[in-house]
Amino acid sequence: MAPKGRSAGCEGHDDPAALIPWLLAERAVSPLYQPIVDLSTGNIVGVEALARGPAGSPLEFPDALFSAAARAGMMPLLDQLCAARAMEIARDAGEGVPPLLFFNAEPAALNQPYTPDLLAVVLSERPYRAVLEFTERALADHPAALLNIAADVQWTGGALALDDVGADPLSLAFLPLIEPEMIKLDMHLLRDPYAPGTVATAAIVGAHAERTGAMVLAEGIESEQDVATARALGARWGQGWLFGRPGPLDALVGRPVDRHAQLRPPRPKLHLPDGTPFGIAAVRNHSRTGDQSMIDALTGYLLSTAAEAGSHAVVLGAYPDPAVGRAWLPRLASLADRVAFTGVVGPGPIAAAPHPVRMAVAPAGGPAATETVLAVVGPHTAAALCARPDPDDGVDFVLTHEPDLVHAIARMLMRRLDTAAERPAPTVIDRWADPAAVAR
Incomplete structure (x- = not known):
């Protein structure tokens, strides 16, 4: 950790950006921690880590x-170092x-190959459960x-928190797709x-929490009246200044802690469902056969x-036929300013930018x-609605309104929306199986 005061590594630079290589080499970030409490008891249930650079420096x-x-150009490395x-x-x-x-981390940063330091601590035995926070814009x-x-x-046994819920319509729209363990108002x-x-x-948020078992947290609590409002x-x-400002962990010594506080158990396969959309939809629904006019009507x-x-x-959406x-x-473009997000995957070339619909080229085969x-x-x-050509004639299709199936199908489509240049890095499972991938 960097010493307090203006470190020698911070001297002689007019542009703070020039200090970043030194900061990364010295691992000179010093996180502070803010308590999170149970509103009914006042007991601490967790802490949020907040990044800080060397005290007294331009990067503090x-x-x-x-x-x-x-x-x-080193944001991913800094973000991973802070985590x-x-x-x-x-x-x-x-x-x-x-x-x-x-803790907070940008998905674009974590989508890079993990540094050895981050991978080591992620896979280490820890006395707490890690909760990754992100905003709706990340998705x-x-x-x-x-x-x-x-x-x-x-x-890896962690949990997810969706931050700043209510600040943008996207946060409520994406709740069913992420199903975070924690929702921060x-x-x-x-x-x-x-x-x-x-x-x-x-x-x-209440309806979602009731259905999924998510915990709801209110941010910015500064008074007892805020506590009453948050509970209502x-x-x-x-979380807020009423319960404590960010500081070192040892500042919490002596305060009551609920050691049994927990969030919903992890669900490792939730966000990466196996199979295809039609296959998932057909698991609990009988497929039907119709013609193209029926598909158009649906x-x-x-x-x-x-x-x-x-x-x-x-x-x-996803389509293999350019005519579709x-x-x-x-029609999707006309919806784009009325809904939170629209995206499709199809064969190239796609429409020229700018276009109100997020588009990606479908992988072949x-x-x-x-x-x-x-x-x-x-x-x-x-x-x-999931459809595929019938081997004999017509179109086989499934129309489902079952939330779990629809959400799994939507996650499959979301994962296909990134272009080839934005394809996600290997999962931590892949990295653990292939340690050489850490350095790549």
């Missing part, structure tokens, strides 16, 4: 630190750390990467608890369902290459 505070790393140091320090604190450690920007990383986290909800948007957000909005845990039904779901809907894409894209799929997902919406 996170805005300057990460801005400098971005300018230096590794947060987990190492908490691990070495032994019984002094609460049972849950929350929109890097869908395949985030789902791949989510599987890594679950496989954005602090602005506490400041305006009776606003229609706040009430709607709390209701949607459905939060059971809380497509119209799903697009109407998406329009009714509004700003909290995600619409995803030509028919779909204008494979069992899914002949399937036409359309899925609509929202807080209270689940519908998917």
